[in-house]
Amino acid sequence: MSSDISATPTVAHPLRAALVVGALGVVFGDLGTSPIYTVQTVFDPHDPHPIAPTVDNVYGVVSLIFWSVMIIVTVTYVLLAMRADNDGEGGILALMTLLKRWITEINPRVFGILAGLGVLGAALFLGDSIITPAISVLSAVEGLKVVDPALHSWVVPLTAAIVFVLFLAQKFGSGRVGRFFGPVxxxxxxxxxxxxxxxxxxxxxxxxxxxxxxxxxxVTGHFHIAFFALAAVVLAVTGAEALYADMGHFGRQPISVAWLFIVAPALTLCYLGQGALVVHDPSNLSAPFFLLSPDWAQIPLVVLTTMATVIAAQAVISGAFSVAAQAAQLGYMPRLRLVHTSDRQYGQVYVPWLNWFLMVSVITLVFAFRSSDALAYAYGMAVTGTIAITTVLFFVVARHRWHAPWWALVPSALILLTVDLLFFGANITKFVHGAWLPMVMALAAFIVMTTWRRGRLFVGARRSTLEGPLPDFLVSLRSRQGIETVDGTAVFLNRDPKSAPLAFRSNVEHNRVRHRHVLIVAVQVATVPRIDDADRFVKRDLGDDNPGIDGLTIRFGYAESPDIPATLARYRDLPAGVDLDGATYFLSTVEMRLSDEPGLPTWRKRVFLASSHVASDASDHFSLPREQLVVLGARIPV
Structure with missing residues (x-):
């Protein structure tokens, strides 16, 4: 387990080039397509706080866009946040798991606040991942109206069709999607x-x-204008949070190189060009991006723009998969079925349930709002909230990871947070005009995540009571009469190495048998993405009084698939007599039912039980062979 600033593996030059192109195809779609609608939205005459397209205002807005991108994307994310990776994984939850390493150094109340901020930031990102595909693809397809206003009626159905195809393609993995989208x-x-x-x-x-x-x-001379302009200027930095969340897909170095040498220069030129066009003729504000092109190139530009905005949607979808996978492994979401789509990049995952949920949500937004202008008002709240939380968590991590002095951290944090909070405050002014939408989405996700965490701890405590201490159970097992010992190997999976597996207890109490060779396997998920095999196995001594019964703890990183049979096959110190090929795997399970018992509010109990229905099957999660599997358990009132 490395604690280096970056855990991105060293690779050959051709692979780095391929990863840079792949990163362009997945990571930078959202940031890269912001010029389509940012300048147009700033000067939108239908905005609740319209800004006149005077020469001074245009120069000020273009300069504000450029320096906002430099401060938030280049400084906050590329130069700072991406250095705080968790063994190559990025995103708000990666920062939060890093903080857990120094939990003994942080006041428990302060840590609770920071953990809450981390979960809220992840929830805001998930809310943003619903809006981004809708506004991105809509803004591109609306270019048809520039080509021919009569095509207006085709915009919404065509957008919905494109979104549908995009989500169908997710099962192929972000790496393959990136190789296709990269050249585009x-x-x-x-x-x-x-x-x-x-x-x-x-x-x-x-x-x-x-x-x-x-x-x-x-800003200083026209603050009453500039403040409201920030609510639209923030559109230029949407995608920065996806850039960080997608770091596990491609690594820090390819993303940094792509941003500094390709993406940032291109965006700067495009924003300057649109500003020049508006200064030259303010009537160009109707569609400054599309009007940059000559008439003969507008149809090809609309096609290319549509493809690029589909890629923009891909950036946040990939990020949403990463966030959901991390949240599930850290206990903030139900155990989700994950498909790892790359043997080379561990961070490339596909979450089927989340994919279909996002697809339905995005298409619903497309038909509900019907235009990118209407969605633009809803866009900034989640983004600015996520950026501000990332800034706070990064500086706390910097203090504990690199022991940076307070005198250097505090001024830097205050400068960046001032910028972030100005953007957030400006977007609050759009709350009644649509900014409430991502906040409601984020609040719903936050409630589900925190409820699942609390419910999981509550059920875990009840389950521990049912299981009882493992040493006490083994003592009682030796003294029981009428327990038959049958030939073969039994592997009992156990969530807690200190407790007796429910399945083992049930098998003894009800079937009155035990196997000659018993292996009790506890599975632990670490707060790092991957574990080396040298550190993966921890043999547990269950005492000489229990012949044939052995204990083993297997540790997995939160980005790994916990394939129990394949992992056990790599364990070199298996107890004598254990036959994995013919072993029977016993899985302990609990059935939860609603009750009036104290512990959680009734509404949280209902949310917890509803969330449990999306959890993946434990046998699939641990890759247990069905023909060798026995499931036993108990009922727990919630």
Missing amino acids: MVLWFAVISILGIRGITTEPGILRALSPMYAFTF
């Missing part, structure tokens, strides 16, 4: 760079907007 995004960034340069030639003076003085003057 290379073309996309080349095209928007050329379009940006074309726009700049109409008003070369727009290059002065790269100076931070224009952004500073705009």
